[in-house]
Amino acid sequence: MFSLFDLSLRLNSFPIKKAKADLEKIVKLSENEKANFIEIQKKIIVDFHLKNNSFYKQLVGNSTFQDWEKLPVLNKTNLQQSLKKRLSKGYNINNVYLNKTSGSSGTPFIFAKDKYCHALTWASNFMRFGWYDINLSTSYQARFYGIPKDFIGNTKERLKDFLSRRYRFSVFDLSDENLELFLISFRTKKFDYINGYTSSIVLFAKFLQTKNIVLKDICPSLKVCMVTSEMLFEEDKKLLEIQLGIPIVNEYGASELDLIAFQNTNGEWQINSETLYVEILDDNDIVLPYGEAGRVVITSLFNKAHPFIRYDIGDIGILDENSTLDKPILKKLIGRTNDIVHFPSGKKSPGLIFYYITKSIIEDDGNVKEFIINQKKLDRFEIKYVSETELSTAKIEKMQQAIDLYLEPNLNFIFTKKESLKRSKRGKLKQFKSDFILS
Secondary structure (H helix, E strand, O other): OOHHHHHHHHHOOOOOOHHHHHHHHHHOOHHHHHHHHHHHHHHHHHHHHHHHHHHHHHHHHOOOOOOOHHHEEEOOOOOOOOOHHOOOOOOOOOOOEEEEOOOOOOOOEEEEEEEEHHHHHHHHHHHHHHHOOOOOOOEEEEEEEEOOOHHHHHHHHHHHHHHHOOOEOOOOOOOOHHHHHHHHHHHHOOOOOEEEEEHHHHHHHHHHHOOOOHHHHHOOOOEEEEOOOOOHHHHHHHHHHHOOOOOEEEEEOOOOEEEEEEEEEOOOOEEEOOOOEEEOOOOEEEEEEEEOOEEEEEOOOOOOOOOOOOOOEEEEEEEEEOOOOOOEEEEEEEEEOOOOOOOOOOOOOOHHHHHHHHHHOOOOOOOEEEEEEEEEEEEEEEEEEEEEEOOOHHHHHHHHHHHHHHOOOOOEEEEEEEOOOOOOOOOOOOOOOOOOOOO
16 A cells, blocks of 8 residues: 555655665574674674764763773763764764654753664564554554644644544543543544553543443454553553453653564563663663663664764663563563652652552542642652542541551642643653652
8 A cells, every 4th residue: 555654754865665674684683693783783883973973982081992881871961962062973954863852851852863763763663563463654543642732843743643644632631521522533433553642541541431431342443552651550551451442552662762662462571672772770880680670771773873872761670580682571661760759768769659559549439530649848749630529538548558558657648639630742641750859
């Protein structure tokens, strides 16, 4: 079938045909060949940037390297300077792919990929979505995302949606009235798959639950749902499987890199080892063994326009003990490094620990649709929630008891009922945020 999307990539000089062919060769490598390929590609990309990128050469402090683990870890603060200073020799804003990170880490920046690297990103997407019989050129996507509100930005996104066979459900208004309109679209359109922000799709599933509707029953063409950008909890996954009636696939990616991990058909969160190299480091930049939690640090093996070498993405994760260089498996994604909660006792935990503890209690009767947690002071937290009725005293006391038991006592909570929760400009819902700065 003729694809406007493929044509748009080619017209914009993205060599998608070559990228798909090259990716296929990488995938077919044996385990030993793949390991050798990764080591060679690591050396090639570092050597290239040391010779052609003054920003990276200055960061390394040398024009050659011998020891991979002695290379500096690149962080987002390093990248908050003019893009022109970070581009490699031979690249400029007119011959690269440009974009901006979402800023969910608090440090947004503009980045670049050379056009072959960006084509590889799309080739990677094509391959992984293909595991579920989804063709990104021809399959019809129900897209749960935000959209720019300015005319130019909005028009660009709508054009991309048209070229990519996407129908966008804006997540900025998730009222029951609007969700009813979503439902009408699913009744009348032949969608092949759903893709979008976890929290928005979960909220839609809860709406379906109140209506006693399984989405597959009213939209039989649906095959699969890919959730992205926000944590997917096991309880939410079960809800989605029941109310959507299709497999739920967990996706983890970053716009400046690629798809980082994608749930394979065996249920494993398989890391992309074709275009990326992923490490888990401790606070001293030492590589941790499989099974231990640490900072997710990623190298883009092909981006020559801009160095992303040993790049700290700002997440905390664990590689499965059964991982290999050829097939690394992401066992768990714990949260962001800047979403750490500090307790009066001196204890520290990922902020999402509150979410795990409170979620089952706060939602067990279906009253609460969504909630977020903000740390205001060392011992004070605010839980903002959307619900039909206010939480009862008994419910609040039950949650306080769980927090005392699993975390520590004498933490104070304020519960605030809201009509809706504030999302980012792109429509993401940040589930934990600390406004408290440890002095």
